[in-house]
Amino acid sequence: MTLVAKESSPLERLKTILGEIADLRHAEAILDWDSRVSMPPAGAQARAEASATLTRLAHEQFVSDEVGELLDELSSVEEETGAALVRVTRREWERSRRVPTDLAGEMSHANGVAVAAWDEAKASSDFASFIPHLERQLELKHRYIECFPETETAYDVLLEDYEEGMTTDQVVDVFDRVKQELVPLIERHRERPVDDSVLRGPFPVGGQREAGRRVLQAFGYEDTTWRIDETPHPFASKPGVGDIRLTTHTNENDLSSLFSSMHEFGHGVYEFDIDNGFARTPLGRGTSSAIHESQSRTWENLVGRSPGFWRWFYPQLQTIFPEQLAGITEGSFVDAINAVRPGLIRGDADEVTYGLHIILRFELERELLAGTVAVRDLPEVWNTRMNEYLGVDVPDDARGVLQDMHWSVGLFGYFPTYQLGNVISVQIWERARAELGDLQDQFARGEFSSLREWLCEQIYRHGSTYPPRELLKRVTGSDLDPEPYLEYLRTKFA
């Protein structure tokens, strides 16, 4: 039941209903953020119930016949924003209609319970305690997939949730090409490792927070609309307009918190800069996971690991950590943060090896779904493959198969978008450089606004107006293409 006057236009009526659903999602986002940042652990059970109820209500309201009728009435809208709203809403409505409300509630409930179990399992490196939760998530995924018409591979259904218009085959093609280049490149670096011992710290947490704060403020973070907190697994969340929340993980033994802050800033600024006129509609969010990730990787890597950035920031970092960085030149510091070094943790991986962490997860997800790998055998397969691709030995499951939260909250089909984001980030970056000229000089002065404004104009402000592939074409003139990314890696890591 919604409060819509019958005489208002169909578009207004649709927006009222969508606004109410956006409000429920806002509440869900806070419940989720809170469970990861503030909630005492004993609150998990009640929280799972509350989240499931909100999800179920949002789902019920959204899949109503009334929405379908309004969409039908609006099928001939020509004005661009209205047409985009109808297109995005219809696609989501048709997909959601296929999922029974009970299943949506069960999935949400399972996420709340499993993420808490994952947290404990990871803390004690106890994969066995996580097995039933992962099995439950897989079972729910199978039931979810069955709601959709048969596709080339079952995995296509999951991928489509995060990356509209992308198929498993396309991803396989891109990843094969990337793997073919990366494996020999990593091999060459293995033979000539860079000395990055300077990054071992210890770097006191307070200093890292200060460094992160200065960088984010130069990027455009403001206290009135943003906040940043600590969580074991960094993430970004936008519960509503004017409320952007980042988290980071600060560890004394390295400077990774700086890079994770810049990464989450990229997600945050995309959401922050979306046209406020799209608020409380499905247009008011980033258009796909890969486009989103292209922006987090832009700010983390293309900006945050660039020579210009460090020309500006290294002197400041040295004043924050005078003892640790005494006698370390800017050049050797930049070399160290760009060292290619196969490691255990995806979140800490360098730009080159990162891709293989993703390819591993992409393969395992498909094998789990196909049933060719059983959940109980997952750690063994994981460890074997880590050795094969990256030559590393996994010492325990906490630093192996339990390191990421994604599967605990049912995110299957999500990981590949990280690597697609890397690929897309460089496509967009090349276009930005062609239009804006040499950005490194600006970065060296601590100026990032012309890049941000260009990205806002080209990408951010549009929200979900354009589907990801169309947006990419509008911005870069081409479809998904791994070559600029590979060329960037070859040049930077020659």
Next chain:
Amino acid sequence: MKDRKLEQLRERLGEVDDLNKAVTLLFWDQRVMMPPGGSAGRADAIATVSRLAQERFVAAEIGRLLDELRGLEASSDYDSFEASLIRVTRRDYEKAVRVPAELVGEIQRASVLGLSAWGPAKAGSDFELLRPHLEENLELRHRYVQCFDPPDETYDVLLDDFEPNMKTAEVSEIFEELKQQLLPLVEEIGEAGEVEDSFLTGPFDPATQRELSLEVLRRFGYSEDEWRLHQTPHPFMSSPGVGDIRLTSNFKPADLHSLFETMHEFGHGVYEWGIDRSLARTPLGTGVSLGLHESQSRTWENLIGRSRSFWRFFYPRVQAAFPDQLGSVDEEAFYRAVNRVHPSPIRIDADEVTYNMHIIIRFELEQELIDGRLAVKDLPEAWNARMDEYLGVEVPDDARGVLQDMHWAAGGLGYFPTYSLGNVMSVQIWKRAKEDLGDIDERFERGEFGELRDWLREHLYRMGRKFTPQETIERVTGSRIDAKPYVHYLREKLAPQPA
């Protein structure tokens, strides 16, 4: 055997409770976490979720189930879960169906916006910034009152939301007694001369204060698994779900008030914590009234936290934490200082005696506002005049006057009197606990509070909302609400001793 209809009712009530808990968290988040830029979006979200909760609660289906469950209610023991759930839900339902869901959403939206204006208004001592929100809230309260049959007094409707079944006339009678007994006491104490408390002005390191707060809380029963403590300008307690109790306190260098605020909020928290877990996700799973809630915050803040025996235990810790400020202050001097009776402008910093005058002023002004005898624009002047009349206090500015509390900004008219009702009931319950437990002071001196907590849980907390506030206080103490024990306690503790 489980009754199918009852299960259906529980399912629906569980869903409503989930939505209400989401709203609770959204408010908590707004006050503790949200960047200010998020206010407008938050107002929309809270309005929608509150309205959906209201719509789902007043659904015809719940009315039908309540009718069909009359038989089960009649055949079940009055104290049973089943009879209590049906009885209390019916009372809530009959009240809620009178209020349009749209109005509930509007009230909540105005509350969020009022709250977000209150912060800057208080910070800049700028009443004009808040005035339109207060007028909006008052207007919404009038629309709310009109949803009900005309009461004896308009204020009865407001009061009933916070202290069910209590009438304005009863409160006036209790407050009249307090006024008559306490104003002379304040005077007597004033005449007996000033108590030295200059050593309480600090500076006291806020991080150390937080550590001390946590130390006390752990003694009281706080655990990391179920509780949280944050900092906000105005302390409060919130429980956004079972097993999830959140306190806030305000750690500032200028004084040690944070310790008392923490103990106060613990009292609210432990009440919610102690409710029988089987009542969760039903209308029974929360404290029965704000008066009884406040009786518990005041118990832990004052009856325990300002007692000699508590400070026998804890003063050495505080002294060791602040050797420069308190090194030469002995326990007796400290005890007297934290119990100093002295009229002052701020309610939450007030001593046990003058506190009630702060409440009586608010109670009177609220009635005048809702009856139209006082306009919002004239509120600061009326406030200042009344503070002078009752407490002889000159209000330096609106930040320390009419803007000091957030309640009116959030639309909470009718809330304040429950604070003094809580004071009154706290001593009634306390007396009863001491009869059962014997010399608990001796245990407090050793830092042991578990026995008292368990007694309160057993006799009060676990009941939740199964019974009315009046039934609850009678079950705990054997008598109705009565101001005499409280007045007696204050006089015995704080009246000047003849030389």
